[in-house]
């Protein structure tokens with residue numbers, strides 16, 4: 001029986017920090033990501049894709065800000081939907097093209113997905129999710145003063161605007177995603193973590209001002225669709241302990257206990273590797289295999305030959 005894998009594509013798979021956010025640059029990156037994903041489909045895996053939107057949703061907010069005198073700005077949850085929509089379109093098209101090159105004719109659906117969060121989530125009082133471009137400390141602090149933003153340093157790479165990032169409680173339509181996957185359709189869902197919504201006392205949904213972490217939503221999605229593997233593709237080949245220090249050490253296949261111990265030691269930064277490891281640990285704890293690796297090593301990592309893998313039973317991965 002084929003294995004079901006939920007792939008969470010990092011922001012870098014769509015736009016790298018030093019690249020200009022043009023359509024062409026993002027299309028080229030998405031094309032490369034889809035080449036990798038199509039190869040995974042060709043190997044016989046059932047694939048569900050989710051993706052980030054941090055740089056893109058930040059840029060949409062910035063566009064709105066620049067044009068606010070002539071066009072009224074939309075709330076953040078609508079910007080999240082916009083980013084999910086355009087990335088979902090580009091990814092869908094690129095994936096169909098790459099599948100065709102490999103002689104595959106799977107259907108691909110991009111599902112505009114809402115993710116339920118709690119309005120009481122403490123994250124609304126402590127914004128941690130970096131969005132948009134990187135700034136120098138000086139420029140970030142000037143923009144914070146001028147525009148009322150909250151800015152933070154992002155894993156040693158520069159300063160960025162941050163917004164609240166509540167925990168996902170439910171992926172709306174997860175049952176539909178599962179049935180589409182079971183029919184052989186490749187589903188792109190919960191992009192940008194999903195459009196953040198909360199449920200009101202009468203049961204109705206309403207958009208909220210946040211950006212959900214796509215690794216956390218990816219974990220929720222992987223659970224909801226009963227995935228065997230949860231794979232997080234990012235811009236580092238492995239997770240490291242003592243990251244960026246002279247005694248940095250890469251993690252390959254590790255036990256759940258080791259992973260938890262490193263997380264307790266604070267080895268993984270809050271706005272970047274922290275949520276990835278937290279989600280990977282959660283998934284492994286439920287019995288699945290969690291992989292964190294670079295996009296270009298995805299096939300090797302699925303074969304247990306690259307990346308960082310966390311499983312309950314180490315021997316099954318080696």
Ligand SMILES: Nc1ncnc2c1ncn2[C@@H]1O[C@H](COP(=O)(O)OP(=O)(O)O)[C@@H](O)[C@H]1O
Nearest residue numbers: 010011012155234235239240243267269272273
């Ligand atoms: N312990 C660690 N091991 C590896 N990378 C780490 C670690 N701590 C922080 N990072 C940072 O996490 C980044 C990946 O997270 P992020 O930028 O959020 O990825 P993506 O946008 O691809 O989801 C890496 O580029 C690296 O700078």
Ligand SMILES: NC(=O)OP(=O)(O)O
Nearest residue numbers: 011052053054192214
């Ligand atoms: N929403 C989200 O997690 O986006 P990034 O992965 O781009 O930060």
